[in-house]
Amino acid sequence: MPDRIRIESLELSSHIGVPEEERAAAQRLTASLVLEPIRAIPFLDDRIENTVDYFAVCECVKALSLARPRHLLETLAQEIAAELLARFPLRSVELELRKFILPDTAFVAIQLRRERAP
Incomplete structure (x- = not known):
């Protein structure tokens, strides 16, 4: 298994939803991420610049979720993955x-995996 960084249930706010009324107020979302760094853990030399700064990742995801209204959860998920890879x-x-x-559900979710282009 490759070395990975996991961020679980990051709290987000976003103006998201198909009906305009749903997008009017910011909604609570959560994001869970599994990040595979380019550099493996044995080669980090205990230096933050050699790894993925997960604080910076969290701040990036939070800012992106608030950047603009969206209709689809799928759109936001794709934008987050693309921005993190970039x-x-x-x-x-x-x-x-x-x-x-949705009433009568704990949550709805989108799951995706994206890889850096070779």
Whole structure:
């Protein structure tokens, strides 16, 4: 198994939903991420610049979720994965994005995995 960084249930706010009324107020979302860094843990030399700064990843995801209104959870999930691969030294990103909107459900979610282009 490759070395990975896991971020579980990051709290987000986003103006998201198909009806305009749903997008009017920010909603609570959570994101869980599994990040595969380009550089393996044995080669980090205990230096933050050699790894993926997970604080910076969290701040990036939070900012992106608030950047603009969206209709689809799928759109936000794709944008998060693409931005993380563009900004951080990652081989791959796995993401589960949860939305707490439907009655009689704990949540709805989108799961995806994206890899850096070769």
